[in-house]
Amino acid sequence: MAMPQDLLIPRPRKIELTGGAMPLTLLHAEAPDLLATEARAADTLFQQMQLWGEALPCRLLLNTELPAEGYELVVAAEGVRIGGGDRAGVFYGIQTLRQLLEGARKMRRNELAALRIVDAPEFHWRSCMLDSARHFQSAAQVREVIDALARYKFNRFHWHLVDHFSWRIGFRRHAEMLESFPGHARSSGYYTPEEIREILAYAAERHIEVIPELEMPGHSSGVFAIHPELACPDGLPIDLTRGEYCIGNPASRRFLGEIIDETMEIFSGIRYLHLGGDEASPRHWQQCPVCQNAIRNLGLSGERDLEHHFMTELARRVLDHDVRPILWSSLRAYDPRIIMQCWGGRPLDPELSRGSLAGNHSMVRCQTSWIGAVAAAQMELALMRGADLINSRHDYTYLDYPMRRSEPHSSWMPDLPLERVYQFDPLPEETPTGRRSQVLGAEACLWTELVTPDRVMGKLFPRLLAFCETVWTPGELRDWADFRRRVRHHQR
Ligand SMILES: [Zn+2]
Numbered sequence: 001m002a003m004p005q006d007l008l009i010p011r012p013r014k015i016e017l018t019g020g021a022m023p024l025t026l027l028h029a030e031a032p033d034l035l036a037t038e039a040r041a042a043d044t045l046f047q048q049m050q051l052w053g054e055a056l057p058c059r060l061l062l063n064t065e066l067p068a069e070g071y072e073l074v075v076a077a078e079g080v081r082i083g084g085g086d087r088a089g090v091f092y093g094i095q096t097l098r099q100l101l102e103g104a105r106k107m108r109r110n111e112l113a114a115l116r117i118v119d120a121p122e123f124h125w126r127s128c129m130l131d132s133a134r135h136f137q138s139a140a141q142v143r144e145v146i147d148a149l150a151r152y153k154f155n156r157f158h159w160h161l162v163d164h165f166s167w168r169i170g171f172r173r174h175a176e177m178l179e180s181f182p183g184h185a186r187s188s189g190y191y192t193p194e195e196i197r198e199i200l201a202y203a204a205e206r207h208i209e210v211i212p213e214l215e216m217p218g219h220s221s222g223v224f225a226i227h228p229e230l231a232c233p234d235g236l237p238i239d240l241t242r243g244e245y246c247i248g249n250p251a252s253r254r255f256l257g258e259i260i261d262e263t264m265e266i267f268s269g270i271r272y273l274h275l276g277g278d279e280a281s282p283r284h285w286q287q288c289p290v291c292q293n294a295i296r297n298l299g300l301s302g303e304r305d306l307e308h309h310f311m312t313e314l315a316r317r318v319l320d321h322d323v324r325p326i327l328w329s330s331l332r333a334y335d336p337r338i339i340m341q342c343w344g345g346r347p348l349d350p351e352l353s354r355g356s357l358a359g360n361h362s363m364v365r366c367q368t369s370w371i372g373a374v375a376a377a378q379m380e381l382a383l384m385r386g387a388d389l390i391n392s393r394h395d396y397t398y399l400d401y402p403m404r405r406s407e408p409h410s411s412w413m414p415d416l417p418l419e420r421v422y423q424f425d426p427l428p429e430e431t432p433t434g435r436r437s438q439v440l441g442a443e444a445c446l447w448t449e450l451v452t453p454d455r456v457m458g459k460l461f462p463r464l465l466a467f468c469e470t471v472w473t474p475g476e477l478r479d480w481a482d483f484r485r486r487v488r489h490h491q492r
Contacts, residue, residue, distance in 0.1 A: 125441025
């Protein structure tokens with residue numbers, strides 16, 4: 001018979017059986033007005049559980065002695081009490097109660113063991129990214145993902161919405177970006193401003209912040225089919241292989257500035273905006289008279305410095321809205337208000353594959369030792385420059401990588417079995433003591449080049465369960481054998 005501690009993911013900090021039990025009967029939430037949303041979430045859960053019989057109270061309250069996002073859950077003969085350090089803490093207590101109720105239901109028990117759980121997260125940045133650009137998921141599917149994240153106590157949803165031929169935000173002032181891109185049969189679809197606002201509200205009720213991403217200055221090849229004037233006049237054809245804006249041209253900055261402003265209007269109230277900033281090739285900038293002129297006029301030393309200048313200006317535009325920008329980690333130093341997301345880099349990245357790091361290793365060799373070296377170097381650089389960072393080291397957290405070889409995958413992708421995700425350490429041991437608070441937390445990423453909408457949940461689960469425990473549960477309480485026992489109760 002499974003005990004309560006065998007049912008819970010992520011594993012709580014402290015669980016104590018207090019003796020006796022509570023009959024599995026109808027529950028109803030009692031809460032102050034401040035917790036009306038959480039009371040609704042609890043009552044919805046109790047309805048879904050189809051509980052019958054004499055009603056017992058589930059008391060919700062704030063307890064300022066508990067840490068932020070922390071909670072205390074007490075199950076006793078006379079009912080349930082959930083105290084939270086804040087509203088989010090109360091919500092997480094309800095999610096833990098959900099797992100206990102579902103476990104009891106599955107095992108056909110008619111009571112819940114009396115217990116006391118005291119719990120709080122290890123990291124306050126517990127994020128999952130969904131790429132809705134490469135493949136488009138309906139708004140209902142996005143809500144389903146957010147629901148699943150909430151059950152496992154995630155508090156950030158990073159939404160990749162602009163990439164190459166796919167612009168998924170229903171811009172009104174730049175509606176041309178929603179037309180189909182000449183010469184490219186992309187999957188169609190975008191989210192209207194109304195749908196986006198509904199998704200933001202849906203996520204907020206579940207204590208999840210949405211972080212939209214606009215990719216720039218690379219990954220933008222579709223743009224030049226519509227706005228050829230934003231490509232470098234370098235004499236080379238404007239074709240599908242061209243991914244970068246002309247960053248020496250003020251018109252590019254103007255265009256992206258307008259896109260940022262409109263994104264802020266549609267996503268009103270957000271605290272973070274991801275600006276991409278990843279995998280741009282300097283090939284066109286090197287041949288472009290406009291970019292070369294800008295480098296000379298600004299007294300910069302090369303194309304990467306011009307890119308840094310360009311991204312700094314756009315990040316400033318975001319900061320003007322009182323929103324913090326996030327960038328995929330760069331080898332350049334940025335304003336410390338910009339959060340760096342470190343993923344590691346691929347052997348194909350020309351900036352990283354120079355010198356002894358890459359050497360003559362084959363790509364497969366690279367995937368073992370080389371990736372680790374790049375990821376560590378990238379994190380160290382960001383930390384020493386004073387940046388806050390999100391760890392999403394790809395060989396642990398990229399859930400598009402195959403869990404089994406039989407899944408569709410690209411040849412360069414390393415395997416990512418469940419156990420490896422569980423071994424992920426968001427705050428690696430070698431992080432310097434004085435820099436540890438700069439590691440805000442971690443993110444699991446689902447890129448969808450090869451992932452059709454019907455496969456999204458199958459790619460996320462069960463590995464997202466392993467990931468959520470790495471960001472919620474302290475390292476010393478994590479145990480693979482124990483997790484493997486618990487994960488059986490969470491099969492979808
Ligand atoms: Zn140019």
